[in-house]
Amino acid sequence: MRRSRRGGHGGMEFGGSGEDSFVAVVVTKLTGALLFILLLTMVIMALLPKVAGDGSAASSASTAKPPAPLRIATPDALPDAVAGRPYTLALATTGGRETPRWRVDGKLPEGLHLDEASGRIAGTPKGATDQPIAIRISADDGHDVDTRSIRLAVLPSISPPEPGTWWKPRWPAMAAAWRTWLEQGVGFLVLWLVHLLAMNLLANLHRQTSDELVLAGEATAGIDLSRRFGLYRAIVRLATVSATVALAVWLVASRMPSV
Numbered sequence: 001m002r003r004s005r006r007g008g009h010g011g012m013e014f015g016g017s018g019e020d021s022f023v024a025v026v027v028t029k030l031t032g033a034l035l036f037i038l039l040l041t042m043v044i045m046a047l048l049p050k051v052a053g054d055g056s057a058a059s060s061a062s063t064a065k066p067p068a069p070l071r072i073a074t075p076d077a078l079p080d081a082v083a084g085r086p087y088t089l090a091l092a093t094t095g096g097r098e099t100p101r102w103r104v105d106g107k108l109p110e111g112l113h114l115d116e117a118s119g120r121i122a123g124t125p126k127g128a129t130d131q132p133i134a135i136r137i138s139a140d141d142g143h144d145v146d147t148r149s150i151r152l153a154v155l156p157s158i159s160p161p162e163p164g165t166w167w168k169p170r171w172p173a174m175a176a177a178w179r180t181w182l183e184q185g186v187g188f189l190v191l192w193l194v195h196l197l198a199m200n201l202l203a204n205l206h207r208q209t210s211d212e213l214v215l216a217g218e219a220t221a222g223i224d225l226s227r228r229f230g231l232y233r234a235i236v237r238l239a240t241v242s243a244t245v246a247l248a249v250w251l252v253a254s255r256m257p258s259v
Contacts, residue, residue, distance in 0.1 A: 068095030070144035072137065077151050078121075083128045084157040087112060091119035093139050093146070100139040109133060109154045121152075128156035187247045195240040202232050 073092040081087040093100055102119040112123040119139070132151040139146050206229040213225065 067097050070094075070096035070100060070139060070141050070146050072139055072146050072148045074137075074148070074150065076149065077132070081109065081112070081125045081152065081154045082157055083125050083154055086124050087122065089121045091121065091137065091139070093119075095144075096139075096141040097143050098141045100141040103138045103140070105136040105138070106134070108135065109152065112152075125154045127154065129154045188244060191240055191243050191247065195236060198236045199233060202229055202236065205229070 071094050073094045078089060091102060099117075100119070102114060102116050104114050108114065108121065109125045109127075109129060111126040112121055114121050114137075132153040134149055134151055136147060136149050138148075206225070209225055
């Protein structure tokens with residue numbers, strides 16, 4: 001700093017050297033460089049997440065496994081159908097990229113049809129088949145196609161019992177348990193138990209009546225009483241033998257094949 005006397009006026013005047021000018025220039029350039037570095041750093045930080053995201057997506061896409069090929073998972077032998085009864089079966093697949101469409105090469109049993117969109121076999125078969133029908137099915141999802149041969153049998157319906165005849169009677173359904181017992185020979189045991197009870201009852205009645213006649217002094221009436229109870233015993237024996245023979249004939253007839 002120095003004093004100036006130019007134009008007759010005095011005043012203080014700051015003076016600068018060449019060293020001060022150099023320092024000012026260096027500071028200015030350093031400040032500009034720092035600002036540029038700071039701005040460049042901000043731009044790089046802003047772009048890094050996008051680059052990282054694109055890289056992770058590309059890496060995940062490159063490491064993702066392709067879907068498994070389309071395969072039919074339905075077994076070769078389908079569950080049997082019964083003629084005259086509703087039947088439903090859904091065909092199944094594994095793998096693939098989209099929902100497959102189904103086709104059948106051949107003819108399904110009469111009354112059954114295949115839904116190509118859902119792969120469901122449904123309907124009511126009208127008649128039985130002599131042997132399982134071989135059918136070839138295929139599934140197509142637009143990328144893969146798989147085919148398989150399957151077998152489907154239609155069993156005959158359970159027919160109602162045939163009406164019986166006079167020599168081969170048919171028991172109603174409610175008496176199935178009684179019929180089983182009779183077929184196992186329990187009927188003979190029941191008949192002979194009834195026979196023994198009836199004979200015992202007649203013997204007790206005969207004894208009791210005879211005692212009453214003896215007390216009443218009518219001894220001659222005991223002869224007629226014995227004849228009467230003898231007739232009763234003969235009737236019981238005849239009834240037991242007749243029932244036993246009838247049961248034996250029925251068992252033999254029930255085991256004979258129908259004509």
